[in-house]
Amino acid sequence: MDFKEDFLHSVWKYQYFDKNGLQTTSGEPLTIRKIGFHNFHEGPDFLEAHIQLGEVAYFGHVEVHRKSSDWKNHDHDADPRYNSVVLHVVYEDDKAILRKDGTLIPTLVLKGRILLDVVRNYERLIAGKGDLLCNNGLQNVPEIIRFSALEKALVERLEIKSSRVLKILEETNSDWEETCFRWLLIGFGFKTNAEAMERLGKLLDFKTLKKHSSNPLVIQALLLGQAGLIPERPEDEYGKILKREHDFYQQKYTWPIPMHVAEWKFMGVRPANFPTIRLVQLAEVIRKNPNLLGSLLHDSADFKALKRLFSIQVPEYWRHHHQVDKTAVKPMSSALSSMTFNLLLINFVVPIWFAYGKYLQDSTLQERCFDLLQAMNAEENYIIRKFRNSDWIPQNAFDAQGMLGMYHNYCHQKRCLDCKVGQNLLKPALK
Incomplete structure (x- = not known):
């Protein structure tokens, strides 16, 4: 099976694996009490997890790799942030990983345990053609999920623009x-x-x-x-x-x-x-x-x-x-022109409102951004046409700006599993 490490992150995050009779590579019975918070910054992949090995409870972090040897390949042994890792989750165990004190880091192997539905859905997703890998499966994604994905991408887009405004404010x-x-x-x-x-x-x-x-x-x-x-x-x-x-x-x-x-x-x-x-x-x-x-x-x-x-x-x-x-x-x-006016609203007015609202911690200004975008027509460009060609039609500028955010931050970078649409297409069928 060919996959990227982010696939294993999703498998752990959503627990898409058989948890019957879990044990570590050293034979200790393993119970997962809390998977931890997904960390998108430097450091262990999941923070503040809670596991139980036999009768003993452990609180700490979880690190996920394709192979256990990636621990050293990524220089985690030299990084003190990884000293609190209580579980190493890998697809394949090819090397024992020790802490600085010489004790073995408990390791869970996922090979042979990942749900077959999830594997097939992932393979189907990454086999997609063009810039939108989810193209063929979009019609199966509920409207509420797609709206949520657009909203998330739009907020992230506004956060990026407002951070530029606030940088100028510092200057x-x-x-x-x-x-x-x-x-x-x-x-x-x-x-x-x-x-x-x-x-x-x-x-x-x-x-x-x-x-x-x-x-x-x-x-x-x-x-x-x-x-x-x-x-x-x-x-x-x-x-x-x-x-x-x-x-x-x-x-x-x-x-x-x-x-x-x-x-x-x-x-x-x-x-x-x-x-x-x-x-x-x-x-x-x-x-x-x-x-x-x-x-x-x-x-x-x-x-x-x-x-x-x-x-x-x-x-x-x-x-x-x-x-x-x-x-x-x-x-x-x-x-x-009306096009110039609309672009100024989107690229000048909305980021200023959003940044000023963030500066004052005033959510009403930020809500005004969303109201304005929902009242405006969707713009047209080559990126929006990619979504239209996939039968995902923007209803207003809110949708179009969300699509631009999705394309630049997720689709173009093939970060499907960080996107709510991709996550929905990955999940197994209900039994």
Whole structure:
């Protein structure tokens, strides 16, 4: 039988083996009182287990391996965290493992004991084709299990994003307004220019930009200038004004040297998504919402309020130019597209709410994230289409974001047995 160690973790966790007449390799009768808590971090696989060997009770940890010799192969003998292991669970016993004091670590061999249904279900699961190994069995998974899997993956996805927000909060010395601005920059970079936008956020500050909220031209000049997106010698009058304004205020505020235009990605990007256009749109958002964080937390409780937050019109110049001095082939929209708006809600608003709720230990803000996502339409991309092709149709953005989390953290990494769908497909049939 070919399997990974995580299969044995599941076998132990759900006790998918014959427990009649259990004994260790040394012949001691074994009774399992408590399997322990699955440890997903460094250290023994299951913590705080309770077993009984003969008449003696033992409390400690459980370590699981394919072969007992993996104990030394993984250098557990040199790690003091494994001194409290009371049971070594293996598929095959090929070597006696001793503690530092020379005593034998009790070992349970699972070979020949794993339930046949479970073995067959596992083999069927890993034999799946494509990126979703569970493709052929999805129709057999109850709806409640699938929803639970999506919910878990979504929460994990939001935890990852909110941890990035909280990292920025540390960098800004707990300045939530500055953090919100930097996260907005990253949001406006989307996937293509998110990293460049993050670097730009460290070359200016939101408090200074707010001072000029009544003059959008200055905000444009500061953003585009620090981004290195204003030519050294602009040819048209608008570009000359931007250049003059940036150079004056950069010197006044002693801001760092601007970025270089080469740090931005233009190739393969639609003009509407050029960093120049995104920064001009961002300037309008700042002009309209100088108290950005307050508006986001207190004036945007529903979808319509959020719509007003991002309801902007860029200056006429940018309807006909996608870069300074470069005329667009055809006029561009002066407002944010509905797709851009939805992506900003998902990638900017929701993580800020979730992170702020976590910071304040306020679950109502985090619940607001789920309510908003359930009220939004599901996005479309190549990953969502993989689920659609498996007849798993997202009903809203909540489902779609959960699917993205599942794909990146489970499906793509073949972590089927850590996923609730895979766990459901593994379990034996009811007798």
